[in-house]
Amino acid sequence: MRSTRFDIIVVGAGIAGLTSALSLQRDGARVAVLDRHRSGTEASWAGGGILCPLYAWRYPQPVLALAADGMRRYPDLLASLDSNIDPEHWVTGMEILDPVGEGESIESISVTLASAGIAHQWRPQGKHDGDALWLSEVANVRNPYLLDALVDTLIARGIELREQCAADKVLLSEGHVSGVSTSEGDLHADRVVITAGAWSEALIPGLPAGSLFPVRGQMLRLEPRSENGLDRILMENGVYLIPRRDGSVVVGSTVEYAGFDKTVDAEAQARLHTHACRLWPQLAGARITHRWAGLRPGSSDEIPLLGEHPSIAGLWVNTGGFRNGLAMAPATAELLAHRMAGRPTSMDPAPYRLERLIES
Numbered sequence: 001m002r003s004t005r006f007d008i009i010v011v012g013a014g015i016a017g018l019t020s021a022l023s024l025q026r027d028g029a030r031v032a033v034l035d036r037h038r039s040g041t042e043a044s045w046a047g048g049g050i051l052c053p054l055y056a057w058r059y060p061q062p063v064l065a066l067a068a069d070g071m072r073r074y075p076d077l078l079a080s081l082d083s084n085i086d087p088e089h090w091v092t093g094m095e096i097l098d099p100v101g102e103g104e105s106i107e108s109i110s111v112t113l114a115s116a117g118i119a120h121q122w123r124p125q126g127k128h129d130g131d132a133l134w135l136s137e138v139a140n141v142r143n144p145y146l147l148d149a150l151v152d153t154l155i156a157r158g159i160e161l162r163e164q165c166a167a168d169k170v171l172l173s174e175g176h177v178s179g180v181s182t183s184e185g186d187l188h189a190d191r192v193v194i195t196a197g198a199w200s201e202a203l204i205p206g207l208p209a210g211s212l213f214p215v216r217g218q219m220l221r222l223e224p225r226s227e228n229g230l231d232r233i234l235m236e237n238g239v240y241l242i243p244r245r246d247g248s249v250v251v252g253s254t255v256e257y258a259g260f261d262k263t264v265d266a267e268a269q270a271r272l273h274t275h276a277c278r279l280w281p282q283l284a285g286a287r288i289t290h291r292w293a294g295l296r297p298g299s300s301d302e303i304p305l306l307g308e309h310p311s312i313a314g315l316w317v318n319t320g321g322f323r324n325g326l327a328m329a330p331a332t333a334e335l336l337a338h339r340m341a342g343r344p345t346s347m348d349p350a351p352y353r354l355e356r357l358i359e360s
């Protein structure tokens with residue numbers, strides 16, 4: 001019979017849950033991860049896999065700090081994987097053709113990027129009045145492969161992964177978490193971590209409605225018939241092209257507040273496709289092989305929620321990655337593990353605390 005008692009139960013097996021589980025197990029805890037579907041099939045699968053925020057200087061400082069820390073931690077995370085699957089980590093660099101928006105300047109952008117430790121250069125270009133921004137150290141991963149490699153690693157480390165197991169609610173006993181009620185019955189643990197992405201709000205008692213919500217992003221994949229020469233992530237006007245190692249190109253993305261709806265619509269797809277071909281004309285005529293949408297976990301102040309519930313001891317949260325959850329994952333997992341173990345953290349955890357949204 002399968003065990004129903006663990007030290008820590010992690011609810012949601014996307015990038016946040018899988019990386020959190022690995023960091024927590026390394027500290028010696030007996031960890032189980034639940035997912036109501038197959039692991040790694042929601043936002044973390046749908047994303048582009050760019051390991052740096054787009055127009056990074058436009059995010060709140062706590063987001064940029066986590067993303068920059070995540071970028072630095074990726075090589076170690078990848079080296080620690082116990083899997084034959086190659087996540088195709090590729091340092092291509094990212095070129096942004098329209099970096100300077102209203103109220104911004106080359107100087108202000110440079111200062112913000114330098115403070116986060118993100119290498120950057122300005123390059124003259126023919127296309128716009130201003131210079132293009134070149135971020136030479138930006139990488140992308142083939143995120144579906146990364147998720148599969150993380151699952152392999154979890155299993156190799158003895159972490160229990162329960163798929164098709166939906167959490168209904170956390171179980172409480174005298175102000176302390178005691179487990180999770182699931183579609184397979186009650187599972188018990190003194191500590192529970194909610195990493196259920198866009199679906200997390202319903203699992204966190206006391207969180208005001210609208211604190212966490214889905215933000216749809218549509219994508220498409222192009223398979224050029226011949227070598228297209230795209231050797232970097234290229235971005236303009238919110239649309240980006242990501243080269244993959246097999247020669248295909250991923251194009252993204254829309255940002256839509258449309259509830260829990262993963263519909264792909266023809267108009268948005270046509271807009272992405274047209275823009276992609278304008279950005280890199282060699283893509284004209286490339287076959288569109290896939291179109292999809294995913295639901296990013298958005299938060300009301302665009303800052304992730306990471307910390308312990310202010311009035312339910314043992315209930316922890318790691319979600320709200322919004323547009324940068326893949327880039328931030330190694331940093332959020334480490335921050336969570338340090339906080340749960342009561343160790344000092346290299347980053348200030350205060351901006352991510354739940355207290356900003358939940359009254360204790």
Ligand SMILES: Cc1cc2nc3c(=O)[nH]c(=O)nc-3n(C[C@H](O)[C@H](O)[C@H](O)COP(=O)(O)OP(=O)(O)OC[C@H]3O[C@@H](n4cnc5c(N)ncnc54)[C@H](O)[C@@H]3O)c2cc1C
Nearest residue numbers: 012014016036044047048050167197217294321325326327
């Ligand atoms: C189109 C698009 C492009 C993106 N591009 C990038 C990018 O280039 N770079 C980047 O850094 N980020 C990107 N993102 C954002 C990134 O993908 C997300 O921030 C990140 O994947 C969120 O991970 P997560 O683990 O929190 O959520 P998810 O991956 O959504 O995982 C949550 C998991 O919880 C499970 N779950 C939900 N409810 C329950 C329940 N009740 N019981 C059990 N399990 C449950 C779900 O089945 C799911 O597997 C993009 C997102 C999208 C949609």
